Amino acid sequence: MKKIQTLEMKKISKSFHGIFANKDIDLKVESGEIVGLLGENGAGKTTLMNILYGLYQPDSGQIRINNQDIRINNPVESINFGIGMVHQHFMLIQNHSVIENIALGYKETPFFFPKIKIREKVEQFSEKFNFNIDPDKKVWQLSAGEQQRVEIIKALLNGADLLIFDEPTSVLTPEEIKELISIFRQMKASGHIIIFISHKLDEIMDICDRVVVLQKGKIVGSTDTKDTDKKSLARIMVGRDISFNIDKKKIARGRKILSVDSISVMGDKGLDAVKNISFELFENEIFGVAGVSGNGQRELAEAITGIRPIYSGKIKINGSDITNKSPRDIYDTGISHVPEERIKFGIAPGLFLYDNAVLKQHHLKKFSRRWFLKYSKIKNHTEDIIKDFNVSTHSINSQIRNLSGGNIQKLILGREISEQPQLLVASHPTYGLDVGATQFLRRHLLSLRKQGSAVLLFSEDLEEIFELCDRIAVIFDGEFMAILDSDDKNLSEIGPMMAGSKRLKKQ
Amino acid sequence: MEDIIISTLQRTMVAGTPLLLATTGEIICERSGILNLGVEGVMAIGAVTAFIVTMTTGSPWLGVAVAIAAGMTISIIHAFASITLQANQVVSGLALTMLGLGLSGMIGKSYVGKPLLIKMEDWNIPWFSDLPWLGKIFFSQSPFFYLAILLALVSWFFLERTRLGIEIRSTGENPQATETQGVNVSKLRYLSVIIGGGFSALAGAHLSISYSKSWIEGMTAGRGWIAIALTIFALWNPGRAIWAAFVFGGIFVVQYLLQPLGISPNFLAMLPYIATLLILLLISLKDPKKLNAPAMLAEPYKRGKR
Numbered sequence: 063m064k065k066i067q068t069l070e071m072k073k074i075s076k077s078f079h080g081i082f083a084n085k086d087i088d089l090k091v092e093s094g095e096i097v098g099l100l101g102e103n104g105a106g107k108t109t110l111m112n113i114l115y116g117l118y119q120p121d122s123g124q125i126r127i128n129n130q131d132i133r134i135n136n137p138v139e140s141i142n143f144g145i146g147m148v149h150q151h152f153m154l155i156q157n158h159s160v161i162e163n164i165a166l167g168y169k170e171t172p173f174f175f176p177k178i179k180i181r182e183k184v185e186q187f188s189e190k191f192n193f194n195i196d197p198d199k200k201v202w203q204l205s206a207g208e209q210q211r212v213e214i215i216k217a218l219l220n221g222a223d224l225l226i227f228d229e230p231t232s233v234l235t236p237e238e239i240k241e242l243i244s245i246f247r248q249m250k251a252s253g254h255i256i257i258f259i260s261h262k263l264d265e266i267m268d269i270c271d272r273v274v275v276l277q278k279g280k281i282v283g284s285t286d287t288k289d290t291d292k293k294s295l296a297r298i299m300v301g302r303d304i305s306f307n308i309d310k311k312k313i314a315r316g317r318k319i320l321s322v323d324s325i326s327v328m329g330d331k332g333l334d335a336v337k338n339i340s341f342e343l344f345e346n347e348i349f350g351v352a353g354v355s356g357n358g359q360r361e362l363a364e365a366i367t368g369i370r371p372i373y374s375g376k377i378k379i380n381g382s383d384i385t386n387k388s389p390r391d392i393y394d395t396g397i398s399h400v401p402e403e404r405i406k407f408g409i410a411p412g413l414f415l416y417d418n419a420v421l422k423q424h425h426l427k428k429f430s431r432r433w434f435l436k437y438s439k440i441k442n443h444t445e446d447i448i449k450d451f452n453v454s455t456h457s458i459n460s461q462i463r464n465l466s467g468g469n470i471q472k473l474i475l476g477r478e479i480s481e482q483p484q485l486l487v488a489s490h491p492t493y494g495l496d497v498g499a500t501q502f503l504r505r506h507l508l509s510l511r512k513q514g515s516a517v518l519l520f521s522e523d524l525e526e527i528f529e530l531c532d533r534i535a536v537i538f539d540g541e542f543m544a545i546l547d548s549d550d551k552n553l554s555e556i557g558p559m560m561a562g563s564k565r566l567k568k569q
Numbered sequence: 570m571e572d573i574i575i576s577t578l579q580r581t582m583v584a585g586t587p588l589l590l591a592t593t594g595e596i597i598c599e600r601s602g603i604l605n606l607g608v609e610g611v612m613a614i615g616a617v618t619a620f621i622v623t624m625t626t627g628s629p630w631l632g633v634a635v636a637i638a639a640g641m642t643i644s645i646i647h648a649f650a651s652i653t654l655q656a657n658q659v660v661s662g663l664a665l666t667m668l669g670l671g672l673s674g675m676i677g678k679s680y681v682g683k684p685l686l687i688k689m690e691d692w693n694i695p696w697f698s699d700l701p702w703l704g705k706i707f708f709s710q711s712p713f714f715y716l717a718i719l720l721a722l723v724s725w726f727f728l729e730r731t732r733l734g735i736e737i738r739s740t741g742e743n744p745q746a747t748e749t750q751g752v753n754v755s756k757l758r759y760l761s762v763i764i765g766g767g768f769s770a771l772a773g774a775h776l777s778i779s780y781s782k783s784w785i786e787g788m789t790a791g792r793g794w795i796a797i798a799l800t801i802f803a804l805w806n807p808g809r810a811i812w813a814a815f816v817f818g819g820i821f822v823v824q825y826l827l828q829p830l831g832i833s834p835n836f837l838a839m840l841p842y843i844a845t846l847l848i849l850l851l852i853s854l855k856d857p858k859k860l861n862a863p864a865m866l867a868e869p870y871k872r873g874k875r
Contacts, residue, residue, distance in 0.1 A: 117749075138751035153746035155739050157864060165732065166739050167750040176732045332856060 074123035146217025316345025325375030350531030468499030585818025591796035594768020606662025609793025610669020615773025640770020741863030
């Protein structure tokens with residue numbers, strides 16, 4: 063008998079700084095059900111689940127379990143009610159072993175020699191769900207899929223009957239996603255409730271019995287998945303029809319801009335992260351690198367832009383060698399970079415908008431004279447970027463940390479392409495942005511291509527890769543598994559390639 | 570010759586004892602994610618209170634107990650500043666050191682240079698103390714020596730083999746994740762800082778009532794700073810701290826051995842500090858990932874912040 067037969071959220075509202083993140087939400091789930099929570103970024107999915115998990119208190123509304131009103135003041139109470147959550151960013155201690163992580167979360171861990179009892183528990187679970195995890199390994203040594211399983215064990219050990227998964231598939235390979243789905247089915251069969259947060263329509267259709275669509279903090283639709291299809295869900299989700307194709311014309315590529323000749327690069331852990339990769343890039347071309355994150359994309363981007371040393375191989379732009387030059391020298395030869403983790407690497411959050419608009423260009427003659435900056439020129443330049451790139455801000459004299467992610471990204475893109483780069487290296491440029499900003503950025507990448515620049519695009523979003531790219535490389539474990547034209551038949555096997563189980567010969 | 574070696578090693582153990590105590594305390598504190606640079610000051614407070622209480626009451630053990638209590642109390646200042654107020658831990662720790670040094674100098678003014686007549690007897694472990702060589706070096710030492718080793722081992726056990734240890738270490742690695750598992754991060758950090766303060770004060774007590782049996786201002790002589798360096802050298806592991814502390818004890822003692830060779834005593838007095846710089850230099854050549862430093866050491870943690 064499960065502790066939770068039904069769980070109801072009634073008229074839940076929550077606002078931050080006067081803006082509703084959730085408004086009058088009603089949600090009911092029952093034992094043995096998989097419910098999808100679908101919505102764009104910022105639709106309020108995570109807020110709603112954080113309320114259920116006790117991280118936030120609702121402004122108004124009621125939560126009921128088995129028709130009894132309850133209050134959840136913190137995660138511990140939530141766990142005691144039988145609710146578990148697998149966060150998008152795993153709540154694991156990277157430097158500790160699997161056992162220690164599980165011991166930390168488990169209520170009945172004994173005080174002395176906790177590892178002995180936990181080891182038994184982990185082994186029991188591994189067998190039951192067919193997990194294959196070495197309990198003595200440190201978490202950082204595990205793949206994302208394995209870390210997720212550790213989180214699942216943590217939740218189930220504490221007796222969770224309702225499990226919330228926040229975007230669980232975003233870090234997994236297609237193979238791992240399949241395994242996760244079978245774990246879901248197994249849990250469903252034993253009466254667990256699963257709430258599955260996602261913005262990916264395919265997965266929702268695949269996995270869930272029922273789907274609830276959120277938009278701007280409100281429920282705009284709720285239906286059984288068997289009664290609907292992808293297209294109508296998409297329409298409900300964004301409130302209008304979206305086309306899955308951007309208008310992309312074929313353009314003949316121009317002369318060669320970049321040549322990367324069998325480079326190898328070390329990762330942070332001192333192991334090879336990029337292994338002997340070679341490719342070329344041409345004018346009027348978008349070259350996409352697809353793959354699950356952590357397979358060398360970051361290191362490759364950093365090597366090309368000069369942030370990370372290359373220990374063998376060569377990179378040339380227009381025939382001149384730029385291997386291991388300083389990032390500024392490389393920028394000055396015409397390579398721009400839109401980095402991943404925009405807040406961490408793309409901006410200086412405490413500086414003003416106009417400072418951030420010339421972070422890379424302030425040494426140019428037009429913005430400075432000897433040691434002094436020409437602020438009037440810089441501010442004019444900033445105003446131009448803001449106008450051209452639709453950055454919405456009330457003033458350029460405010461700190462950039464006050465802007466939303468989408469607006470920050472637009473400003474970064476504006477800064478990076480204002481000097482007409484020959485090559486733009488863009489790492490996950492639309493990650494975490496809403497549909498509007500995403501479309502805006504993609505259109506700009508395409509117009510850059512039209513103007514004769516080359517774009518090197520790193521993305522985990524396959525839809526984005528297919529939409530934008532002329533050629534696609536698939537990266538796994540620091541190597542290219544294939545480089546394919548956008549109309550290549552082999553693209554249908556991109557999943558196995560991303561998982562490293564299929565490899566095409568070099569062309 | 571044999572006598573010289575035995576007495577050198579014996580004094581090595583004595584000199585290493587306060588280093589081991591202070592290092593063990595700092596390891597516990599830093600494992601919870603709080604950097605405490607106040608060790609030197611808390612040691613001084615411990616030394617002066619132990620000395621005064623022992624002298625006036627005649628009971629060295631009461632002196633030790635009061636010293637520990639004083640060290641724990643004054644450490645609350647650092648805990649409050651760095652945990653509750655989320656202040657910069659370097660600044661707060663330095664302030665604690667200055668406060669402790671100043672306060673101990675003031676309190677102890679009238680006791681400077683007075684000899685302590687009450688003796689804490691060495692413990693001769695039956696049978697073992699009769700062993701040749703080893704008996705003298707390891708088994709007829711002051712109680713502080715045995716206590717230091719015992720506490721280091723117990724600390725290791727607690728950190729590595731109990732639930733509390735996992736919680737403390739998790740707090741230092743990732744306080745946010747630890748909090749979501751229902752652990753009270755602030756409470757654990759307070760506990761760790763206060764325990765660490767007790768250890769530092771105990772080390773100070775050893776200096777004044779057992780090691781030199783007198784009190785002068787500044788008698789801690791940088792040992793607190795060396796303990797902070799040893800914490801890194803021991804890779805935050807109390808087990809490793811045992812031999813690291815006694816190696817440094819040896820460096821303290823070896824200067825007396827080298828004096829007859831005609832090397833300037835002023836130069837020899839620098840040895841422990843030069844050695845400290847050297848190990849910090851050596852250890853920073855190591856890959857920082859393999860150092861095992863608590864990931865969130867010295868990072869203020871605010872609840873509910875993303």
